[in-house]
Amino acid sequence: MRDQLEEAHRHQDDGYGRAQHLNKVELPKRFYKLVDIGRSEEGFAVTLDGRPLRTPGKKVPVMLPVLDLAQAMAEEWAAQDAHIDPASMPMTRLINSALESGEEMIPAFRAEIGKFAGNDLLLYRADAPQELVAEQERVWDDALVKLARKLDVAFQPTIGVIHQAQPPATLEKLDAALEGQGLLSLTALVSITGLTGSGLLAHALLHELMSADEVWLAAHVDEDHQIRLWGEDEEASERRAKRRVEFDIAVRVVDALR
Secondary structure, three states, X not given: OHHHHHHHOOOOXXXXXXXXXXXXXXXXXXXXXXXXXXXXXXXXXXXXXXXXXXXXXXXXEOOEOOHHHHHHHHHHHHOOOOEOOHHHOHHHHXXXXXXXXXXXXXXXXXXXXXXXXXXXXXXXXXXXXHXXXXXXXXXXXXXXXXXXXXXXXXXXXXXXXXXXXXOHHHHHHHHHOOOOOOHHHHHHHHHHHHHHOOHHHHXXXXXXXOOHHHHHHXXXXXXXXXXXXXXXXXXXXXXXXXXXXXHXXXXXHHHHHO
C-alpha cells in the first residue's frame, strides 16, 4: 500500500529526481503523428493516430470525466518532439498514477491526507526568531481560521516539534470533508499534500478557501524566511520551480473536477 501511495504523490522532490534520471536514459521515439480527443458516453479519451491511450504499466484505458483534463493530456502528447519525454508530461504522469492505483486506493488516499492534517505543518510553530513567528501567525492562522469556520473544527497549534494530538472530532470532520472525492481528485490532493507538507492546505484549496498562490506561499513560509536571511540557492530554486509545476497540475485536476 505504501508503495502505491508514494507513486500517487511522487510529485514531490522525487519528481525532480525522476526527471533527472529520465535525462540519463534513452527516451522512446515519437511513434504517432496525430493527437486528438475522442468523446463517448464514458467520457473523454486522448487518441494517438486514432488509438486511445492506456497507462504504461497496467494498460488501463485512460478515460477522463471532463474535457479540460483530456485537453491538458493531449497538449502534452502533441508537444513531444522526436522523442517522448515523460518529465515534460506532468498531467499524463498524474493521471496514469491515479488510474494504475485503482479505486481500491481511495480509503488509503483519504487516510494519507488525514495523517498529514493530524500532524500538520500549520500546527507546529517556531518560538524564534520573532520575524518568523509573526509570519507564521499571519499566514497560517488565517488558513486555520478559514478552515475552522468552513468545516466547524478546532485546532490545537503548538510551539516546537513535540507531537500535539488534534481533537478526534476535528480529524473525523476533516475526513468527512473528503467524502465524494473520486480517485483522480484524491490523487491530486495527495500530491498537493506531499508537495506542501500540509493536508490542511490541501483542504483549504479543495474548499476554495485559499487560492493556489496563497497555498504555495503558506507552504513556504519557513523556506522564504531562510531565503531572506541567507539568500537564494540556485539548485534549491530549480527544485522548487519544478515542484511548482507539479503543484499547478494537481491544482488543475482538483479545479476541473470540483
